[in-house]
Amino acid sequence: MAAPPNVPAMAAMEAGEKVSVWNYDLKPEGENDVTIKITKCGICATDIHMINNAWGFSVYPLIPGHEIVGEVVSYGSKVSGFQKGDLVGLGCLAQSCEKCPKCTTQQRDNLCPELKFTYFHTVVDETGEFQHRGGFASYIRTPASKVLKIPEGLDPAEAAPLLCAGVTTFTPLNEFSGNTGSLKGKKVGVIGPGGLGHLAVQFAAKMGAETVVIARNEAKKDxxxxxxxxxxxxxxxxxxxxxxARSFDFIISCISGGELDVHPYINLLAPYGTLHFVGIPDKPLTLDLMTMMFTRRSISCSPVGSTQQCRDMLEFAAKHGVKPIIERFPHSKAEEALEKVRSGKIRFRAVLENDLLSDAHAEKSGYGQ
Structure with a gap:
C-alpha cells in the first residue's frame, strides 16, 4: 500500500505547546527517497528541547521524533538495497553531501559540514526544498542513504531507542576498542545507569570490559x-x-543537566585514561589541568554516531542481546509519554506505537476525507 499524499501526525503548533493531531502533505517522492510507514518511534529528551525551542532553531508546526522504525512502502528509481515490506529505521541523520571525505572514505557522515538532521533542517533534493519531519507521524519520506535495515532478532519497539541512545553510547565505547568490539582487559566506568547509561553498561559488558557502574548511592546497585x-x-x-583511584581506562558519563565537579572522576582514571561525555551538564565544566597533565589523562565528548556506526551498533545489539528497557504508549498518547519523560519517571525509554491510521483517529483528524 503506497503512502497517501496527506498523512496524520502529532505536532506542536507553537513553542511549548502540547502535541496534537495535525495532517501534513508528504513531499513528492524523489528518485533517491524511501517512503516508510512508521510503526514505532522512540522519545528522546531532544524532542522536548525542540518542542520548547530551547536551542532557538525549531520550526513550527514541529513533528518530533528521530528514533523511527517502520516498513518500506515505496522508493525512488535510483534506490537499491530495499524492498517493500523491509523493516527499517531512521535515526538523527536525514541528509549529508555524500561527496566529502567524511561521507565517503571515512564513513563519518555525522561530521559532514552539510549535515541535515531529521527534523531540525530544510532538506534539498531534485524535487525542491522541504522541511524534513520527524517520527511522531504515520509516514515519513526521506533520503535512502540514511535509512537502516533492522537486523533480525531485534524487536521493532526495542530497536527504536537504539537509533539514538544506542548509537550514542555504543560509538565511543567501540572507538575506544579500536573499532574491534572488544574491551577485554579494560576497566570501564559508567556514570548514571539511566536512559543512556543502562545501554552503555550493556554494551561495555558485552564487549568484555570490567564494567563498573558509578552512582551517587546504592539504590541502583542490584x-x-x-x-x-x-x-x-x-x-x-x-x-x-x-x-x-587511578584504575579506570575509560569512563563514560551518561548524565545530563545539573552541575558536575569532574575532578573526582578524573582522579579515577589510570594514566592515559579518558573521561568521555555523552550527556552534558547545564553549566560549563571547571577544570584543573594539573589533575590531567602528569598522567596524560583526557576528556572528550560525542553526540550520535554515523550511519555506518549505527549499522555496526544494530548488528552488535542483535548479536549480543543488548536491549533498552522501554515503556510503550499509543502514538495518539504522545503527550502523555512526553510528560512522563519530562518528569523523569520513565523507565527508561518511551516508545510510541502508531495508532494514527486507526478508523477513530482518522475520522477525528479528517484523514481520508
Missing part, C-alpha cells in the same frame, strides 16, 4: 549487576573513590 556490571562504585563515598 539493577547495575542485572545489566551485566561487574562492579559498583558509590561516588559520594570518599573511601570508595580513593580506593578506586
Amino acid at each position: 539493577f547495575a549487576f542485572q545489566l551485566g556490571a561487574t562492579g559498583f562504585l558509590v561516588s559520594e563515598s570518599k573511601d570508595d573513590m580513593e580506593a578506586a
